[in-house]
Amino acid sequence: MHPLIELKKAGFSYGGGDIFRDVDLHLTKGSFHFLTGPSGSGKTTLMKMCYQALMPNTGTIKVFGKDVRAMDRDDVAIVRRRIGVVHQDCQFLDHLSVAENILLPSQVAGRDVTQDLANLNQLLKWVSLTDHMNALPPQLSGGERQRAALARAVILSPEVVIADEPTGNLDWDMAQRLLNLLIELNKMGKTVLVATHDMNLIRASRQSVSARVLRIQGKQVHLAGADL
Amino acid sequence: MGYFGNLASFFAGDKQAERIVPPTGFTARLTSFTAAAMAFLTVFALALSLATGRLADRWSAELAKTSTVRISAPEAQLAAQSAAVLNILNTTSGIESARLMSEVEQRALLEPWFGSDLPLETLPIPSLIEVVEQEVGPDMDGLRLRLTAEAPGAVLDDHTRWRRPLAAAAARLRLLGMFSIVLILGATAAMITLAAQAALAANRQVIQVLRLIGARDNYIAKAFVRRFTVRATIGASVGMLAGMLCIFALPSAAQEGAFLTGLGFRGWHWIIPLAIPPIAAFVAFWSTRFAATRSLDRMT
Numbered sequence: 001m002h003p004l005i006e007l008k009k010a011g012f013s014y015g016g017g018d019i020f021r022d023v024d025l026h027l028t029k030g031s032f033h034f035l036t037g038p039s040g041s042g043k044t045t046l047m048k049m050c051y052q053a054l055m056p057n058t059g060t061i062k063v064f065g066k067d068v069r070a071m072d073r074d075d076v077a078i079v080r081r082r083i084g085v086v087h088q089d090c091q092f093l094d095h096l097s098v099a100e101n102i103l104l105p106s107q108v109a110g111r112d113v114t115q116d117l118a119n120l121n122q123l124l125k126w127v128s129l130t131d132h133m134n135a136l137p138p139q140l141s142g143g144e145r146q147r148a149a150l151a152r153a154v155i156l157s158p159e160v161v162i163a164d165e166p167t168g169n170l171d172w173d174m175a176q177r178l179l180n181l182l183i184e185l186n187k188m189g190k191t192v193l194v195a196t197h198d199m200n201l202i203r204a205s206r207q208s209v210s211a212r213v214l215r216i217q218g219k220q221v222h223l224a225g226a227d228l
Numbered sequence: 229m230g231y232f233g234n235l236a237s238f239f240a241g242d243k244q245a246e247r248i249v250p251p252t253g254f255t256a257r258l259t260s261f262t263a264a265a266m267a268f269l270t271v272f273a274l275a276l277s278l279a280t281g282r283l284a285d286r287w288s289a290e291l292a293k294t295s296t297v298r299i300s301a302p303e304a305q306l307a308a309q310s311a312a313v314l315n316i317l318n319t320t321s322g323i324e325s326a327r328l329m330s331e332v333e334q335r336a337l338l339e340p341w342f343g344s345d346l347p348l349e350t351l352p353i354p355s356l357i358e359v360v361e362q363e364v365g366p367d368m369d370g371l372r373l374r375l376t377a378e379a380p381g382a383v384l385d386d387h388t389r390w391r392r393p394l395a396a397a398a399a400r401l402r403l404l405g406m407f408s409i410v411l412i413l414g415a416t417a418a419m420i421t422l423a424a425q426a427a428l429a430a431n432r433q434v435i436q437v438l439r440l441i442g443a444r445d446n447y448i449a450k451a452f453v454r455r456f457t458v459r460a461t462i463g464a465s466v467g468m469l470a471g472m473l474c475i476f477a478l479p480s481a482a483q484e485g486a487f488l489t490g491l492g493f494r495g496w497h498w499i500i501p502l503a504i505p506p507i508a509a510f511v512a513f514w515s516t517r518f519a520a521t522r523s524l525d526r527m528t
Contacts, residue, residue, distance in 0.1 A: 053440075073528070074444050081442035091437045095250040104248070108443035152441065 002065060003028045004160055004191050005050050009059035012045060019045050022059070023221050025214070027160065027193060032186045032209050034202050035195040036224065037216035043195040046216065047164050050193065051083045052076045064159075081109050084153030088165040090145045092137035092152075099124070099133040102152045109156060116155065123151040127181065143174035150181055160191045167201060175201055183209045248438065249431055249451045255423050256459055262423075263463030263512070264470070266416045267504045270409055271471025274500060277405025279491045284398030288391065293365070297326075297357040301381030309379040310355045316374050317359060322366030329356040354381075416460075416508065417515040424456050424519035435527060449520035453513060460512030464505040472501055 003026035010023045019042045027033060027050070035043050048054040049061060052068050061068045063079050071079065092101045099120060106116040124130045127147035132140060140148060146166050153161055163182060167175035179194075179201055186192045186209055196202065205211055213224040297317070301309045310328055317326035329337075334353060338346060368386050375382040428435070438448050475492050493500070 051440075074446075077439070077442050077444040079442075080440065085440055087440075091433070091440060093248065093250070093434055093437055096247065100247070104438075105441040107248075108438060108441060108447055110447075156442075 003062075004064055005193075006062045007049070007056070007059065008061075010049065010056040010061055011058035012042075012049060012054065013057050014045075018219050020216075020221070021219050025050075025221060027191050029159070029191055030186070030189050032183070032192045032211040033194070034205075034211055034213045035193060035216070035221075036197060036199065036202065036213060039197060041216040042219075043197075043216060044164055046221070047162055047193065047195055050160075051080060051085055051162055081105065081156050082158050082160065084150075084156070084158040084161045086146065086149045086153050086161070086163040086166045088168045090137070090149040092145070092148070094137050097134050097136060098129060098140065098148050101137060102148060102155055105152060105156045111156075119155060123155060127151045142169045143171075143178070146170060146174075146178055147181070150178065154185060154190075158190070160193070161185055163192070163194045165195055165197070167196060167198060172200075176204060179205055180208070246451065246454065249427075249434060249455065252427055252430065255427050256455075259420060259423050259456055259459040259512075260463035260466075262419045263416065263460040263508050264467030266412050267464040267467030267508060268471040268474075270412050270504050271468055271475060271501050273405050273408040273412065275475050275491050275493060277402050277409070278493060278497050278500070280398050280401040280405060282494065283490060284395055284402070287394050287398070292387075292391065293361045295359040295361065295368075295384060295386040297359060297375065298354050298383045298385065299357070299379060299381050300354040300383070301379075303352070305381070306355055309381050310357065312378045313357055313375060313382050316371075316378055317357065320366050320371055320374075322362050322364055324360040324362045326357055326359045329358055413507070413511055417511050420456055420460060420512050420515040421519045424452060424516040425523055427456075428452060428520060428523040432527065435524070445521075445524045448524060449517060452520050453516040456516040457509050457512045461505050461509040464508030468501050468504045472498070 005025070005027040007023050007025040010025075011021045012019045023046070025046075035046065037043055045054060049056055050063070052061075052063065052071070055061075055068060064082060066075070066079075068076075093104070096104070102123060103113050103116060103120055106119075107113050120133075121130070124133050127150060129144060129148055129151065132144060132148075137145060137148065146169075150161075150163070150166070153163075161182065166178055166182075170178065175198070182192050182194060183205065202211070202213055214221050215224040216222075297313055299306060299309050299313060314326055314328065317323050331349075334356060335346065337356075365386075368384065372384050375384055435448055472493075478492055480492075
């Protein structure tokens, strides 16, 4: 099976120093990966390379079979509609309501937004934000914002969902609730990559999903073993 | 959809897409005000240019096909020399007619300078002969030689020394008016570019979010371009109307054709300022597009 996202000997350096060297990573359809490592180890950098916010200095990255170096900015935009991204800081347009923010990807993709309204209602129900659909993002709590960000990430039904420390600012219950939503997405066939430094969260997921755990160590990515 | 359809849909806009960029009250007002001020100035530059053109045409038309022969001679010889000059003029090819001006006409010419109670009969006034030339005028140098030979007191004035500097001054003024319009357009483009760049920089976070969710640069640029184009068009329309009203309210041109009272539009020239808002829209569109493309390139 061809990986949806594939890194081969990918390297990234910044300010003269290597952040990664020779990283190999294959995200196949329907897989669930955790990416872990201490703060500052480069989890966010690696994820940004997966959705082309950053380009590798060495090696190759293929997304949906296409080399990222061969893509222009329009190609990148089209690819990003197939990858839902959830940031730790969510990144909303604060002057738009929660519902409008969730519908944004549909709007920028040029789809008829009215046709996505049914999807929106289902998504709002799924992330338990129906009562907050007209609220502005700053009026939401941290957990609500993360759930809204997840709803926005999946409104276009992307093949891949990338979440960068989505539970970083949440209490344990809320973190588990969000993790369960990500697991549900995976069970629907989505490829999921979650960056987290919270090992308890990874352990808690073991009963629900068969996830591979990747650890960033020594500027390289390793498959984590029994030490988890 | 045709060109006008595209234009109409551009100005009608997409309400949802428009909301993506947060409202920016200050830059909005600044852009509209700049466009209004520039349109107002453009109306005046246009009026100046057109009035200068009219004045130059009138001066040229009035002076181009006429000349004057002035005969200054002792009173005893004045009639004889005048008759000789008339005779020469009537037999010279290229001259339509030649006519000795009456005392009443001469008084009317001097009246603006010396008043109406001038005792003209007591003054040694030279005789004046008005010459109307044909389409192809006479050989002025040959005519001068003949006049000097037959009537030593006759001086031919073909108005060239008046006409040339007047025509040159009018042409320069017209050019200056046109240059002012080009400068105004350039300044408008520069100001809108700066305002658009400021708006794009202020909305960096919005642009990052839009890119993250798969917005193309063209989509992002469009949201800004439309906003600035609409503001500039509205501002320019208001400025143009204000300018036209001010021109309309100017005193009407005096019979004497004084330049300042002749500043304004005549006939179909009133239509020309109506082109200002579309031109402002064009300038704003490309200025904002240029600013957006550059800013988005830098944000990569």
